[in-house]
Amino acid sequence: MADPNKVDPIHQFQITDIVSFGEGGVSFTNSALFMVLTVGVIALYLLLSTQKRSLVPNRVQLVSEMLYEFVAKMVSDSAGKAGMKFFPFVFSLFMFVLVANMFGMIPFFFTFTSHIIITFALALLVFVVVIVYGVYKNGFKFFKLFVPSGVPGYVLPIVVPIEVVSFLSRPISLSVRLFANILAGHITVKVFAGFIVTLGSLGFLGWLGALLPLIMTVAITALEFLVAALQAYVFAVLTSMYINDAIHPSH
């Protein structure tokens, strides 16, 4: 960023190859690197912090236990006792998204949740789990999800397509919400930070003016931390709600 007038807020989302295997083939990108790092950090933290299993937990173990209880309460609140079967799934998703978002808040780190293909893959995973488990558990009755009870037969041709579209829109809304929040937030931070650089190159008055975007950048960074945690929470809550639909397919 030597040239103050050329601040590129999109540059942070560029995917670059770190190791490529063969011409035009699979490559290990910076996105993949951060996914591996995320999983590694989660696994290391949870394993090390719960290693002692002390009855009176120290701080590190307490954080792990609070995360566990937080997600367990969320799952059992929205999907009931039967939903606890999916607790490992929801917990993994929650931790993955949470740590990925938090990683993204560290400067120079790549935020892979800002790519829709990642969030869409996660949402699709949820969707497939819901459908497969719903059909496995309830058999044909799972498709009652599309036929609300107490609706007279002659409106069913209208209601059923609406219900199907409503159901199919779930992975889209789930993935777009996470991706859009993270993408927009990171671009906003970068744009405001860019204003500081641009104004700062104008001399003394520019420095005074640059104070305003500086304050904004600090405030938005704080907001971004909030959004990062919140979106992980929303993702996990909606996942457990959809799982609830798979277990009890009736409105």
Add this chain to the structure above:
Amino acid sequence: MAKSRNTGRPPSDGKSGSLTSDLAARIRRAQASEQAPGDAETAEANRNMSGWNRGMRLGTEFIAAILVGAGMGYLLDLWLKTGPWLMLVMLMVGFAAGVLNVVRSAAEMNRAAPRPTAAIRVPDDEEDE
């Protein structure tokens, strides 16, 4: 017995009931004094957070349904070669599904949120104008 409560040692037996009841009261007092100052601030932050959350949720639910509806119609049109008609129909269906999604998530949020007291609700209603 000469032992006083201030020593902080648990009594051998007999008086344990009264000591624990006192302990519970002290814990309650401590919790009350610790939570009171930050409470309003936390509640405010929570409201802002859930407002953002709610807005994002309703918006994406609505738009996603329309996109899915239109996309399905487009693909059906490509497959059946029926011009733009299925896409138009499915766009409408998607719109209906979006409204349904919004209504459903709003109802869900209403169920989840604690019922506001009358004192809070009245100024809220007037803010909307």
